[in-house]
Amino acid sequence: MSPKQHRGEVTSDLLLDAALRVFVTSGEQGLTVNAVVRESGVSLGSLYHHFGSLDGLIGALSHRWLDRLLGELTGALQGADGARAGVAGAVRAYLAFVQEHPGPALLLHSPLADRKGMARGREFRDAQEARVSEVARWIQLGIDAGELAPLPAPLIESLLMGPVVAVARRSLSGIDDVDLDEAARLLPDRIWRSVGA
Structure with a gap:
């Protein structure tokens, strides 16, 4: 796996783990793009790059x-x-x-x-x-x-x-x-x- 692929995998994992934490603590209503970005520390552009949308995530x-x-x-x-x-x-x-x-x-x-x-x-x-x-x-x-x-x-x-x-x-x-x-x-x-x- 190339370093770029590894970084992409790490970023995806950060976003997925953050989305789960936000869902558990805030419920469906709290599961927003902004909440996931804030919780993960990953940029908004990275979320859209890896998953296309909140629905994709x-x-x-x-x-x-x-x-x-x-x-x-x-x-x-x-x-x-x-x-x-x-x-x-x-x-x-x-x-x-x-x-x-x-x-x-x-x-x-x-x-x-x-x-x-x-x-x-x-x-x-x-x-x-x-x-x-x-x-x-x-x-x-x-x-x-x-x-x-x-x-x-x-x-x-x-x-x-x-x-x-x-x-x-x-x-x-x-x-x-x-x-x-x-x-x-x-x-x-x-x-x-x-x-x-």
Whole structure:
């Protein structure tokens, strides 16, 4: 990597990290170009050079953390011995991500992310195609092996992740009535009842 490329990568990282800090401390309303520039110490021109707009910066930040979350999920699925263990591993991996990375988890579960996802869902899915394909392959292998219910893969994915996402959102919203460790213990069996063959 050339020195110029390295500087560009460092600048991008500074902007992404600053955007996350601003979002966590000030919310969506506080996430402005000026706030990110002030927090990062990077010039306004650099933000536009690297990301094109605030929307581009937010998209890159979301992709960065979504890729990491999906990487942990696919690792849990693929490292498991059988579909039932994969379900348990995915639930634990997702909830552990929320506990270990509350700021990024808050961003990924925010109304901002929902709006972006609804408006640009296909683009976001395409950007994560490798990870999404790994999950789809794991589901198909489970169906073919007779371990997972013979349902369309998107339905199995929804049955698997829907309850986990709901619990994560509840926890991240500040409602203090969900224990994520308890959820990680209880949800796998309940979810397995809906997706197991």
